[in-house]
Amino acid sequence: MAFRDCGFQLRTFASLWLISVFAVGEGRYKGFARFNQVQAVERGVVFEEQWFTQKLDHFNGADSRVWKQRYFVNEAFYKPGGPVFLMIGGEGPANQAWMEYGTWLIYAKKLGALCLMLEHRFYGKSHPTVDLSTDNLRFLSSRQALTDLAHFRTVIAEARGLTNRKWVAFGGSYPGSLAAWFRLKYPHLVYASVATSAPIYAEVNFPEYLEVVWRSLASVNPECPLLVQKASDTLAERLKDPKTYDNITKDFNLCSKLQIQTETDSAYFLEELAGNFMDVVQYNEDNRGFEGAIGSNITIKVLCGLMSDTSLGEPYDRYAAVARLMMETYSMKCLDASFKTYLRDMTNTSWEGPAAGGGRQWVYQTCTEFGFYQSTDSPNQPFTGFPLPYHVKQCADFYNVSAEELAESVAQTNEYYGAYDIHSTRIVFPNGSIDPWHALGITKNITRDLPAIFIKGTAHCANMYPARSDDLPQLVLARDRIFLLLQQWLQQ
Template sequence: MLTVADGRKGFGKFLLQRHDENIQKTEAKEQWFLQKLDHFNGQDSRVWKQRYFVNDTFAKPDGPVFLMIGGEGPANPIWMDHGTWLTYAEKLGALCFMLEHRFYGKSHPTPDLSTDNLRFLSSRQALADLAHFRTVMAETQGLSNRKWVAFGGSYPGSLAAWFRLKYPHLIHASVATSAPVHAQVNFPERKLPPAGSKASDTLVERLKDPTTYDNITKDFNLCSKLQIQTESDSAYFLETLAGNFMDVVQYNQDNRAFEGVVGTNITIEVLCAVMADASLGDPYKRYAAVARLMMETFSMKCLNVSYNNYVQDMTNTSWDGPAAGGGRQWVYQTCTEFGFYQSTDSPDQPFTGFPLDYQVKQCAEFYNVSAEQLADAVAQTNEYYGGYNIRSSRIVFPNGSIDPWHALGITADIAADLPAVFIKGTAHCANMYPARAEDPVALSMARDHVFLLLQQWLKH
């Protein structure tokens, strides 16, 4: 899922292994907003400093105010200089803000990331942050009579929709891109060529025989000799390899390079070509070739597949810890609000070996959240926001047909003022990125359509 933040989706451990700080230069300077710690407890007066950015280049006295919502990673200020929303801002004379999400990036509400402190991390608290920010900025900057528009992609896309839903007096309209508004514990559906399925099955069989571990260690260039002592050890290894495909499919042929994101040249076509290349050997050998290609692309000397190391990283509660870039925080949110676990519990996907139970156990291991509590939390999220049955107005829902997450989003119009924009041939959050000459016609048309909607909505 995109965060307007680091541009790299990391459901849990992938963020640990691939998170980079390669942020391009920008003129936007970080600023700080005094925010409430707990918006739902009037007796708690604690406050903290939340990071935000401003671009007033296009602002006109009677123009709207655009608010980009940060997500599950550091807010990347490069978005203050690039992106489709700035094209809209230039045409509409908008003042632009971007607010970093609590507990991510430099926005630290608490001294550490202990589970006790993470109770202040939720979409509801984040929406209240946005509401308070919008209220105070309107009062102090003379923006009370302006129309505010929320923007977000992926989880922040859901927040954009929910901001309009829950605070309609504060937000006039929202662009909720690639927004998985329906929470779901198990989300296993993925596609892969037949060779990929054979490779995964072959590897699972080899993991049953300890005499193969030395060869597997060499084939996949592991950082230490493969040790499979528990089901979690096996599942973690298999999930790590499958993650190569998940990430590429999610962001296929996007234009994230402006953010400093590495690997945008690796596409579905590239992976399929490797998996179909018989000269590399059997499907297992091709699977290993994909892993080596990804390690080379991300400048990784070796692949760390130690589940024990992962647990140590994820249970480190320091802001200096290896999972503090967003891994510990986001997995907490999945355990307490959304689920979204990409398991192998479905015949409609090609991988094997990391079932839902493996994912759910981490909630208990990392945060003492039981399977029953997780299920209840996901149900409450859909009850609170409405899931697919959102009822509001002036929210547009762009989604890409290649993006697996469109299955949890709005892909057909709910009403005339709750339209969907389904973009054939594009992936996750494609319409948010800067336009380029090679963009498919459908993507260019989608961007134009969203602009016309905003133009129309801002007149009323």
Template structure:
């Protein structure tokens, strides 16, 4: 996720602007760029609003707010199931109301489809600002209670109380889909929890270990070259005389200033994020939803890193950064931690990080951790250890390292982590995706099956099918469909 890394592929995928993407370090972004069809789609799928409770766990608090949702009834057949797409750490993306695997299933099964935006993201604003005091109402538990209340009231109002509801989600919303079935089994009949990191952990160095393995799957020399480049850059950062050249090499917006360890860690993580993003979404189909950069794959990056005509590994590393900036029309790279800190501590809904950055990092600090550090020797990067990630929680929200650890422990105690106990939940994951390390990749029981897809990336099975999809991805979609059809008969 780049900064405190983690923006995701939820099925209510985020729509993060490129300018913000340079400083927003969350569940690695699903795609960078606004949905070009958003205006057109809004005329087809009108915004609707659901009156929601602010605090589901305090009966004395009667405050309410309006939560955004969308409906697609094109495939609904009376008596059919109801599909609920769960929103995550970004605005609802209307492209998913028009296409995607879940709609293929809906057409086959005659389902009515809802997409509910997550509280505190997109236009779903429960509070007047994003102050830390306001963000105490942002949690997965409150989000699940939102889903439950939406499901109960909507079913009653639309005559759907006897219908079987199925939850869908990818990445963090994938976890929510699993937990919705776990915590509210009387309300949701089954769930598809794609690329769901169900196990919370403060330190997540395994993420970069999978990145290394995924790079090596293309070229065994690739992660070694990346490591040499990263080490070379770290060595240069120790000498202020090199800052001018580094500024030019990486086309920084202002001359590099390294005054604290946070400054260097932020810069190093930003550059590593180029590889992390590409690996997480390697060869996916996000272009259908307006995503750019789908032509930048592991093969492309490793090809650049192996190109000796560009110079030494350090120069090739800079070439990768240039390619990414050119691809996303970024004029220069803002690698200033001080600017990121300023953005992330802006509590206004108009702030630069209000699109999801400030909210999601708060959730990592108070529930999940998920910090993709360089603390493991079995990965190619250097310079952004756990201490750097944890310190951001203190600077942004006054949350200490001990509080993070306690929060992560509570999350696993509440949901069960890897040891989830429920039924009728399917867990698709891709082997290329670093997040599979925190997911379910082997069957727990026959009613809690895993669909592990070799050679595919984050949430790949959720995208619309295309001719170039590998056969194992096409088969995975079929497996999920079979499970759903079987469970809807139960």
């Protein structure tokens, strides 16, 4: 989400995704919804930006450099002696809409909690360095972020007289992972955590993501993923013949004539179009409108309906119709299918650059900590043409990180956090069955004090969003169970 930011999550950012996600919500490769302040401001609710002083490098005592980190406070529900809820920011700007809406505030009202939200370093307005050069991005990591959280918790608690209060961490997607790891690494500072849609196992190659996409499409129409697969295969085959490029340019409303000169060019275009389905599956039937999200009306049923509409022509033609629908939804005049443009944007190190909303930063984290590359390497998924080497090569192209360095970094992440082997207490792991990220999360109880809540039929971070009358019964029950767990734990 972002919590998302519910958010993650997490990919090598095709241009369609760059445009839509940075404007309105998190993407599958950030893991996690971008915070957009428009909605909260338009409703007349403004939460004052506050600033907290952090060290640039928590792990180097000789480095005295500091910077200002943004946070928000909602004291509306706080009752003396109540707990403190800390919403953890992720790979996008912290959206103050979360200070007005969201399930965590319902819990806060019932439990008399003070609510805080801390923006993640290097995202939003929290700029630790003058630019996003690779040299500066070395200060961007989950470990630095967790230490930011620990120092923030310590100082704010002392300043506000909250040292003896019970602190509960909340997060969705990548911030969900941070919520779990915060409790794991700083048990003396955070009493409990709600780690929603949290991928806690890092892996370089993540083909399981697309396997879940297949199953999620099939849950609506068993023929749907087969039609998508046929369309993707057809397009991949046509990309081998330059004589087809004029027609493809027209079919997919490209901004300029298609140019396929390398395997990377082909992979980028194929991934870009697959992303239409990947993003819709990840956020299927969500309730993100409160944070400024666009496109919530585009669901799996809508896409599979188009793919099943024989009046549109062959599956390839229907695939193109899906792309045009998505462009219309996000008010895009045309689709930029150029990897060269993407490379230029992703290597722009300015805070004003086109990928500074989170793309350059998040992909750096995938290259140096997590991997999470949603490749087509599995036979049990519907797309063609963007294998693992295509993703890994971008780490070298963008940050000069080799495949060997990437693999070593991912192994170190699992070694440091324990991956699935979490030894802690009072962490709840909600996940949705439709959400592809559940493949790297906790979906079964580890212990009585490390419960999992697997919500059939819901997508990424669904339990975090505001409730609505047509929510699935199992989603309603999941929210209730989380509250009962928090209530029980806080009484201990």
